[in-house]
Amino acid sequence: MxxxxxxxxVCIILSIVTCGIYTLYWxxxxxxxxxxxxxxxxxxxxxxxxxxxxxxxxxxxxxAYKLGERxxxxxxxxxxxxxxxxxxxxxxxxxxxxxxxxxxxxxxxNKSVA
Numbered sequence: 001m002x003x004x005x006x007x008x009x010v011c012i013i014l015s016i017v018t019c020g021i022y023t024l025y026w027x028x029x030x031x032x033x034x035x036x037x038x039x040x041x042x043x044x045x046x047x048x049x050x051x052x053x054x055x056x057x058x059x060x061x062x063x064a065y066k067l068g069e070r071x072x073x074x075x076x077x078x079x080x081x082x083x084x085x086x087x088x089x090x091x092x093x094x095x096x097x098x099x100x101x102x103x104x105x106x107x108x109x110n111k112s113v114a
């Protein structure tokens with residue numbers, strides 16, 4: 001089973017309806033798919049989730065930055081301009097808006113596999 005496009009609105013609705021349980025799944029799959037597309041598969045999504053839980057969320061901020069770097073790599077490989085996406089993702093995570101950067105990253109995945 002390869003990387004497939006996901007409807008971002010459905011992912012957000014499922015995250016809300018399941019009180020965040022779907023968000024954990026989305027986090028793992030998003031991390032794995034970004035790793036596969038960027039060629040950086042040093043840490044799996046499952047390990048990132050485990051480290052985030054163990055560190056009471058602190059690792060999640062670091063991981064937001066790493067996902068942003070992966071997004072920048074994917075954009076550069078496609079010839080698109082890329083910037084400091086990792087910084088944007090950290091800021092969103094610090095303000096409790098992780099679901100926003102999940103949606104932004106999912107958009108990059110959807111465009112990559114279209």
